[in-house]
Amino acid sequence: MKLPDIVHALILCLITVALIACYFINLNKLNSELKKDFNVPFANTEAIELRSGPIWFYYDRNKQTLSATKPISKEDKFTLLTLYPQDKVISPSYASSIDELAFISNKEVSNIFYLILTLGSIGGALGTMIRSLSSMVYHACIQKDLDMDAWWHWYYLRPIMGVGLGVTIVVLSKTSLLNINSPGELTGFWVLGICILAGFAVQEVTDRFYYTAKSLFGGDGK
Secondary structure (H helix, E strand, O other), X not given: OOOOHHHHHHHHHHHHHHHHHHHHHHHHHHHHHXXXXXXXXXXXXXXXXXXXXXXXXEXXXXXXXXXXOOOOOHHHHHHHHOOOOOOOOOOHHHHHXXXXXXXXXXXXXXXXXXXXXXXXXXXXHHHXXXXXXXXXXXXXXXXXXXXXXXXXXXXXXXXXXXXXXXXXXXXXHOOOOOOOOOOHHHHHHHHHHHHHHHXXXXXXXXXXXXHHHHHHHOOOOO
């Protein structure tokens, strides 16, 4: 059954709106995860005055708690231990609290990665839809040669390619195969932007991946 071009346009618009809605829902979840605070008790029985620390760390004297706003690495643990007065021996309770804070802060890292993976896949599909709608308008209004019977595969299958491409870019961003440098905590959002751009240029990016894979694994020389 042949569908009018206006029906195809409506379907593509609905798909785009649904992708945008899903993107913002998951982006809000990611933002909530990134703003989550991690707290552990610290029984400061010796009334030790800690030195001023990083902006992501806070010692509440009233509540006797240590707080952090990001996962703590080994280097961060060393930094927090140096906040203890140098003329004092680090108390076991403080060292234990730092260990506990590092442990609970890193338990949530997997949630952030899965959210970025989901956003990357949606972003890749969204990029292809932006390209598809732009192409449809161009061929329908300027070239006046739009033929959905011949090109429906191009419009409806590319978002699936975008999903796979977004997942691939997020995974490769965690390796040395795709070197994406970004300042600190913005790395995740930088990768998400790359996923949308890659979806928009899905054909060019997949061609680049093809030549990269051929260089890595070799070919038949033809």
